[in-house]
Amino acid sequence: MSRTVLAADFGGTHLRAAVVDEAGGILQRSDHATPASTPQNVAATVVDLLAEVARAASPQPSAVCIATAGLINADQGKVILAPNIPGFRNLVLTTPVAERLGIPAFIENDASAAALGEFRFGAGRGTRHLLHATLGTGIGGGIVIDGRLYRGASGLAGEIGHIILNPAGPKCNCGSRGCLEAMVSGVAFAQRAKKILEQRKSPVLHEIVGYGEPTAAHLHAAAAKGDALCEAEIRHGGHLLGLGLGSLVNVLNPDAVTLSGGLLAMGDMLIGPMREAMYSLAYGPAAGTLLRTSTLGEDAGLLGAAAVAFERLDG
Numbered sequence: 001m002s003r004t005v006l007a008a009d010f011g012g013t014h015l016r017a018a019v020v021d022e023a024g025g026i027l028q029r030s031d032h033a034t035p036a037s038t039p040q041n042v043a044a045t046v047v048d049l050l051a052e053v054a055r056a057a058s059p060q061p062s063a064v065c066i067a068t069a070g071l072i073n074a075d076q077g078k079v080i081l082a083p084n085i086p087g088f089r090n091l092v093l094t095t096p097v098a099e100r101l102g103i104p105a106f107i108e109n110d111a112s113a114a115a116l117g118e119f120r121f122g123a124g125r126g127t128r129h130l131l132h133a134t135l136g137t138g139i140g141g142g143i144v145i146d147g148r149l150y151r152g153a154s155g156l157a158g159e160i161g162h163i164i165l166n167p168a169g170p171k172c173n174c175g176s177r178g179c180l181e182a183m184v185s186g187v188a189f190a191q192r193a194k195k196i197l198e199q200r201k202s203p204v205l206h207e208i209v210g211y212g213e214p215t216a217a218h219l220h221a222a223a224a225k226g227d228a229l230c231e232a233e234i235r236h237g238g239h240l241l242g243l244g245l246g247s248l249v250n251v252l253n254p255d256a257v258t259l260s261g262g263l264l265a266m267g268d269m270l271i272g273p274m275r276e277a278m279y280s281l282a283y284g285p286a287a288g289t290l291l292r293t294s295t296l297g298e299d300a301g302l303l304g305a306a307a308v309a310f311e312r313l314d315g
């Protein structure tokens with residue numbers, strides 16, 4: 001019988017867990033709301049839920065991996081900082097999980113895990129070197145080199161949202177100015193939409209947003225209805241994204257760049273200018289780099305965690 005692992009996708013609102021086989025088949029899954037509680041209670045709940053899923057699994061999974069957003073030192077099993085879970089700092093999550101479940105436990109940054117998930121099960125299959133970008137509320141990424149996840153010296157590698165595109169640009173959460181994430185992300189697009197509303201420059205956007213808070217989806221909806229200013233914002237964002245990815249392609253020379261995340265819903269309005277800018281920077285053979293969209297959909301987080309668990313098991 002083929003090996004299985006227990007994969008967990010641990011976010012600010014949900015904890016999803018599943019038993020996954022070596023072909024990326026999801027055998028059973030569970031989905032719980034992340035409790036709003038102290039970090040110790042949240043950690044205890046995570047351990048309880050994973051133990052429950054593992055107990056119901058037959059055969060026993062060979063390992064467990066938790067993928068979560070934030071600064072993760074995977075080799076130490078430590079969450080250094082988790083922006084979506086208040087108070088989660090310098091917390092070793094793998095030890096209590098391993099003790100309770102009696103199997104090896106690992107943790108990984110969610111975007112890094114997503115990269116390995118695409119490499120093993122998704123749009124990155126058949127490549128040797130892969131750059132994966134997650135385009136959502138924030139911008140994340142992961143790097144696979146010679147078929148293995150590249151974590152860097154302390155787990156930070158792949159933070160592609162924090163390359164600088166404009167030193168005089170808007171302030172970023174990381175402390176710098178003009179980072180890719182501060183200029184093109186779900187949050188950045190929502191801020192641009194807010195600015196457009198404040199300046200009363202788009203009646204279409206105003207009608208779509210009403211009295212609520214503007215979002216990136218509102219900006220796209222207005223653009224799709226023909227608002228030229230909103231469309232220009234998205235196209236400019238795509239252009240900047242392409243400059244960032246194109247620069248990284250020249251550094252890393254991957255076989256392919258894969259993309260996932262909610263911003264892909266903006267379609268060609270974002271991806272067209274992105275593709276054009278990325279290839280316009282290509283130095284020599286970088287022009288042959290493939291560009292692909294994730295094929296893993298909703299399960300990308302779980303399959304990423306599973307891919308990390310299998311890689312760790314195989315040492």
Ligand SMILES: [Zn+2]
Nearest residue numbers: 162172174179
């Ligand atoms: Zn930054």
